Amino acid sequence: MGSYNRSKNVNANKWDRIQPADITFFSANRTLYSYGFVTYKIHNKSLAEELWGYNSKGETWEYIYFLDEIREHTIPIALFNDIVGYSENYMIQCFTVLDEDKSNALLTYFDLESETAIQPVSQDKYKENIDSFKVEDLDIEGKSKNRAEQSFLRKTLFGNKTIEACGICGKEYPISFLVASHIKKRSFCTNEEKLDYNNIVMPMCKFGCDDLFEKGYISVANRKVLVNKKVATEPLNSYLNSIKGKDCESWNNSTEIFFEWHRNHHSI
Template sequence: MYPDELIPTWGVTPGKNEVNRNKWDRIDSGDVTLFSANGHIFSSGVVTVKLHNRELAEQLWGFNNAGETWEYIYFLDEIQQHQIPYLQFNQIAGYADNFIIQGFSVLTSERSERILEAFDLKSEVYLPDVSEEEYQNEVIRITAADDLDIAHSGTRRKEQPFLRRQLFKNRKHGHCGICGKMYPVNLLIAAHIKNRSKCTQEEKLDYKHIVMPMCKFGCDDLYEKGYIFIQNGAVRRNMRKMATPDLTNKLVELEGLICGHWNEGTQPYFEWHADIHNKVTI
């Protein structure tokens, strides 16, 4: 996680009546910390790990005038520099224009979402810790909404983080399941082997087999649109699809590569994909 062994570290004191500790309890891996001073937000970092360690805090920072130390600790990564005026932050978060950021606070999920989207602060490495039960409940709820044709924009917030954690496990790099090349995980997609919209609820819940990583350098699109498919564990090009000479060259590069995600559990989904795209001539 920290190959250079330099760990950005922050901590908070318990606070009066442990108010800071209660806020710290709400922090999870993947949350974003903002640092502000002199009328603007100047930096951000993504929470990787948190721990309560009074002894470590004493060694790092000593004590304040009240005899407290910053014992509620969290480690950070993906440090970024910013120049975000309070006014801009307040307007996006929904605070009064003259609101001044002070002390240690944790935003509501609604305000957090607005800020994360506005400033593109979400991490694709450090993801929220979504339990299997939470994932299952979200899939069931969304499937029910789909069946009833109910709009549910933005409600897949737990599904994608859960699937990405299953595939990448907080690693910063991963291999594309099609071309086999290694890329940063922000250039890899947790792609459904069988089109998600065609999956039954049971298939969506089969998270160990229904998704695989595909890169954004063409493999995801080529697979989704049926230019390539997986047959008996190897990449095949779809001869039924019309292709330009340049596209043909790309497909030839991929053809015959071994797909490491082919196994007994994933085979039915790969076969569905191959079958559906080889039925229609385009």
């Protein structure tokens, strides 16, 4: 995708606000009919000329951004306008970048998330969200802070990887099937512990390990996965036995204190 520049660098300024993992919507006939996730952007007039040539005004789409995970998703323009606070008859007519409040409202309403791209969040922004976050924040702003925190933690864990191993079972999955899971339950963490982001979280898969750890069915000690005594069925016991005794790569001298808290918290 690309955009040509307008007078006073209007489109260039809009393009400059685009970040990896941002969502681009396509609209026509009063409907947002599909969307994709931004993976990369580049200002390259020569490439734009090669790809698209020039329009009748001698302009080319030199402000380029690349998309992945293109999906169909029919959203009536009236619903879009209502969500972001535009007037009922507003029409999307050109390249537009929503501000943070409107973007958060749209993301919260549809719960849209990339399978691979991770929104960049600075360390300062992460700290700011930790300091200001309240459990009772269930509004759009609170959910936005939670998304930013998760994005930061996932970027810390996965970097630019698209595949990573679960820290419990050791199996590799696309990162969309992995959770940045707190070793010590987040609600019990001090702000100082939350800011220890290199040690407080680890990757766990959504195929059982994250839930089992969260509910205390498994713990980690001395680098090994332990199975705790809990009510279980035959299929559950089969899964537990398959991960019992596995090495946990996330266990080390810095994380040991959090794993110890987890064991004590779930001890019978």
